[in-house]
Amino acid sequence: MAGATASLSRRLLVAAGAFIAAALIIATILIAFVLHRFVQxxxxxRLDAQIAFLASTLQVGKDGRLMIAGNADGPPFDRPGRGWYWKISSPANVLRSRSLGGDDFQTPDVDGRPAPPPPPRPGDANPPQDGAFTVRPVPADGIGPRDQMLHYRIANVTQFGMPITIAASAPRDAVRGPLGEAMRTLAVSLALLGLSLIIAMLLxxxxxxxxVESLRRAIADVRAGARNRVPEAQPRELQPLADELNALLDENSANLERARRHVANLAHGLKTPLATLAVSLRSDGSNSADLQSLVVLMDRRIRHHLGRARSAALGGPVRARTLLAPRVADLVLVLSRVNADKAIEVSQSVPAEIAVGCEQQDVDEMLGNILENAFTWCRSKIELHASMEARNVVLAIEDDGPGLSAGQIADAVQAGHRLDESAPGFGFGLSITRELVELYAGSLTLDRSALGGLRVEIQLPAG
Incomplete structure (x- = not known):
């Protein structure tokens, strides 16, 4: 489950980084192997050339002992103690390079002895003669004078009718030194290459x-009401997703438009019989003040919802934005004056920058209903505080009044239901507030307050 919610960027970077690291390690091993073989x-x-030269200069004296005609100690076999040595062993005598000085080394054993030279083939212009060097030297490693690590090339030949072993050595550092220099340069090069690949991978x-980020911002603009649809020009991989989102938005827009028309038609349908009722009440000479006030209230509600339906149909996708602090301050000021005899202490904590995505008239109606109840039922104290939670604004209104029980909370939001028949009003305040809050995809919650009375929490989309 954690893998399904991991960041796409992180998954791509980890996978590509692992592949690059593996590729560089394998490349390092292969290049090191190739370089080692090349230097080796x-x-x-060089050692084989020295052995061939030694074999070509061998002579046998009258006493049967081997001799070398000329100087066989050319560079680098003229440097004493450096590991560049040669040695020729025969049953008659042993010849050594001057670079050995007074030292000697034991020639490592190699498997097998060379076969005698092949017989001459008919037509050969220069058939091999006794003494011709026709054997490929064999490699070996061992310890030489002064505990030096040496690499040998050894040739076992038969010349002058006797078995002869010719060995030439080089210090192991002759391979390790150049290889180490090459590997250091290679490591720097591969590190720069890896860094370049990582930067290229990040880009x-x-x-x-x-x-994907552009599509996310476009969807956020649609949610905020800044645009109607997601841009249709998308990369090939995202085009199906954009098409599905636009189809969903079109379908939701059509459903919303049908709902708005239905509300407008319902309101228009109620206006005519309501107007008839108002005329009948005015013509009736009886005492109908209460009925007249109800008619006025219903007419005001219907006009309000007709205006909202009309503005929603003509106003386009841009949503309203209402700053919360000024509306709260105005309502508290008016209600404090109306209830001046109670000396109510009102504590406000509403940041000036917080705004809700609602029309000002709806904000006034929602807050007015809640605050009017708080001023009516509180004893002496009311607290208001607002905060941002994700994309929503949470406004809490608390009082120190008698509060409501769990059963009363369930009944309080029902239209026309009054918990106290002696109090003024018609019982529509909380139900209308709840309907307006839900119309904006918000929520209304009633609970016990820490002050002892009622806590009303309204959650609305941020503007």
Whole structure:
């Protein structure tokens, strides 16, 4: 479940980073192997050339002992104690390079002995003669004089009718030194390459996911009412999603428009019989003040909802925005004057920047109903505080009045239901407030207050 909710950028970066790291490690191993073989091959070629030169200069004296014609100690075999040595062993005698000085080394054993030279083939211009070097040297590693680590090339040949072993050595550092230098340069190069690949990967992920972020902002604009639909021009991978979102928005818009027309038609249908009732009451000479006030109230509600339906149909997608603090201050000022005899202490904590996505008339009606109840039932104290929670504004109004029980809270929001028949009003305040709050996709909650009375919490979309 955690993998399904992980960030796409994080998943792409981790996967690409793991692949790049694995590729660089494998490349390092392969390049190191190739470099080692190359450097080792260069050293082996030099040793093989020395062995071939030694074999070509061998002579046998009258006493049967081997001799070398000329100087066989050219560079680097002229440097004493450096590990570049050669040695020729035969049953008659042993020849050594001057670089050994007074030291010696034991020639490592190698498997097998060379076969004798092949017989001459008919037509060969220069058939091999006794003494010709025709054996490929064999590699070996061991410890030489002064505990040096040496790499050997050893050739077992048969010349002058006797078995002869020719060995040439090089210090192991002759391979490790150049290889270490090459690997350090390679490590720096691969590190720069890896850094470049990581930067390119970050840019690729950022550029690749930019259309997703653009689509998110477009959806947020639709939710905020800044646009009607998601832009249709999208990358090929996001085009089906954008089409489905636009189809859903079109369907919701059509359903909302039908609901608005239904409300407008209902309101228009009620206006005519209501007007007839008002005329009849005015023509009746009996005492009908209460009925007249009800008719006026119903007419005001119907006109209000007709105006909202009309403005919603003509106003387009841009939603209203009402600052909360000024509306609260105005209502508290008016109600404080009306209830001046109670000396009510009102504590307000409404940040000036908080706004709700509602029309000002609806905000006044919702807050007016709640605050009027609070001023009516409180003893001496009312507290108001507003805060932002995600994309919503939460306004809480608390008083120190008698409050409501759980059963009374359930009945309080029912239209026309009055908990105290002796109090003025018709019992529509809370129900109308709840309907207006729900119309804006908000919520109305009643609960016990820490002050001892009622706590009313209204949650509305932020403007």
């Amino acid at each position: 091959g260069q050293v082996d070629q 690729q992920v950022r550029l690749g996911l930019r259309p």
